[in-house]
Amino acid sequence: MSSPGVIHIDRGSKVASKKATYRVENELGEGGFGSVYQISDMENLYALKLTKMWTFMPHERIEFAKRFRQEYDYGSRITSPYIVRSHDFDMLEGNPFMVMDLCTGGNLRDLVGKTFGSQKLDEIAHGILMGLKDLHDEGIIHRDIKPENILFDENRVPKLADFGISASIKKRHTVANFMGHAKEVFATGTYSPPEQIDPKQAMKVMGPSNDVYAFGAMMYELITGGRLPFGPFEEFMKDMAAYEQKKKEEKWDRAALEKSSPDQKWVEIISRCIRYRPEDRFGTIDEVLSVLGYQPVREEPGPEVYPQSDWVLRVQNGEEIGREYHLTNLKNSKSAGVLTIGWFNTENPFSNDIGIAEYFTEYISNFHATLEYNSDDYHWYIRDGQWREKGGVPGWYRSTNGVLVQGSRIDEGGKKLKPGDIIAIGDTTLKVVINQK
Template identity: 35%
Template sequence: MSPMLADRFELNNGSPLGPNYTVLNKLGEGTYGIVYRVRSNDQHGAERAAKVLKLYNNPSNVREDIARRFEREFECARIKSPHLVAATEKGMIKGNPFFVMEYCPNGSAKNWVGRNKPFSDIDRFAQETLLGLKALHENGVIHRDLKPDNILLDALGNAKLTDFGIAGYQNSRMTRVNLFGQAKDIFGTYAYIAPEQANSRVAYKALGPAADMWSFGVTMYEIITGYLPFGALEKDADLGEYMKRASQGTYPPLSRYRGDVPPKWEELIRQCLDHVYRKRISNAEDALNILGFSGVETPDNTFDFYRDMFGLQVMHGEEPGRIYNLSRAVPGGGGEATLGWFDDGNPYTNTLTIVERQTKFVSRYHATIVKDPIKQCWLIKDGQFREKNGIQAWHPSTNGTLVNSEFADHNGLPILPGDIITVGDTTLKVVTRSRY
């Protein structure tokens, strides 16, 4: 494959950015990119932010990977939610990709730290942040870098999540530095990272919504008290002790710093900062309920077993958007389909074949999907019943099959519309359509 070509660019106040925008000023610059405030050239003259990747500043052998991560950030910012900074369009300048997104003039939540905000404001901020996380998680995306700097406030003071440069898909192995991070941000990353994500032995298996809930807990602790929960983190020598305390889950209660802390906040922080990730609160909806925000709309996961199309849509993978129609793969009242890695030399090994050439973490015989006519449900089992080393038996996959971050085994887990299935580094969302 030929190397990606990119030339150095220079944008000043008044410079054009593609045919539709004019640069107003630079908002910030990091190792990999620059963010500008821009104005649209149409009659509305709306202000936007534009993120430009400095692809030219990277060796040619890594440009493709960096550009792919940048494209993924754009895709994350296209998820529909009023609490995510929305990307509107993308383009190229001298071979360097850019995308345009909402401009939030009120800065980041970092400005809230140490301000002793009233809990009426904190509650609203937390609700909006959690709704943003909920939208990401429902699409199989883990933010992985949630912190006050990455929660922006729009003109009306609404909280919106941004900076998906290292956003991971559930149980993805990708571990990278922030696309736009500077050296000083490394402590910021460690300050908010869940302890299991710093442990290479379990980080892959533990990458799920619970990792973001830890970061949310640290973020809210800092906003409420003005301090990080596990001590000062200002120099190299602080890092070891900070991570040790985090791994033990030892921190001062909120009431040490504020006398007006509602009990619900002590409880939520306790559940977010549980150092055992399997015991930690694992979804934004439960956090919203603890804060008293009931009645939050949840997706309808009902479907007609016999009449509706039931399928798996690739959310993250090498064929994004592709839908595997399970109803066609398993016609009639019941049966099963096999799922595994797409083998060019033997493409009919499985009913459903997942293309994964970059990482190849999908097993050749990865999973089995069952249509159960008695229970009128679908379920997925890890592995397949086959011959291996001369033995006919149920053999598990190499890397496991997950449903909403829970590992399936040979007994299987039920799957419903909206569920997120992870096989290797490919993320699939269960979808239905009426009268296929």
């Protein structure tokens, strides 16, 4: 990546993309990585987010550019009233920028320390949860839920922002130092689930429960007027290992929550959100919404499944976003309705029927999963692991890091796939799609 230019944007400056020319109205904020400006295209007001690429070390630029582009891609392809939408993307002297919805109502951090009635608190939580649901339905885990990333529009509707470290980043998010402690933590550790901090666990349990944990910690802070369940950020930075041990032992200040909460249901919700083991938390956003008192959104019925249905796995996150694996075509090219999924080995590219590319992480096994077609109900079933020979002993061997379907771990017994299901394998998520012929 070539060296970016050092640029200064003043009020009244013009910023041009391939789609439009924008006028800078004023600067909204500045951080270590970039700045945000209010802009207009002479018809509408937007926010422009610029990354100061010149401030990064040369070896960091490619990775941060990928994250920034990823944030734009997510915000442009997901249509949701609870997610900040991206409208444009380009470069300014080697510095990437994106044009997004302008949210004039501030962020959730502005509300920490204020007192809320039960109805207002529920409304804020509902909007955040609906944004998370819309993300998760597309196979995206936010992984950086905190007050600064919850913005409000002019109607005070909360919107999720900043997908810069979402689960599709093409490298390990947490790097261990020689003591085994986290050295590089992109998410704010006081909100992060324990498994996200631990590089040995990070990809074994990547699913909705990661965001559920952060949501619980964030709502605890909002309800208690600025406290965090396991202690302040300064304590986390002073002794990360001790802080994470408190998470493991679930030693948090329940009394402060009970005293501050306008409704006891929040004690139940947060208690279950910040459990140490992912399987002990709420498994889906719908479960949280139900306890909060909202009926789950009625899902539109999926497409009918027929013998001639064209089943597709589409990469939502990972190295090859947008790539499609046509299961029906792959099945027809084989004598049996069994397909294998595993790491794409460039030296043996046909070792699996579906090879998942993985360049920056090592979470996908050579023999990760198996797909089996059932001609009686015209559906595919996915199983963790493959039948193979290991150490001279034939048998069914499971993968190292497991397989998730709709956020739940599956085993060798298998699970029936439905249109719209999200499959997580390592750092890659795939969406089950049906194309009718």
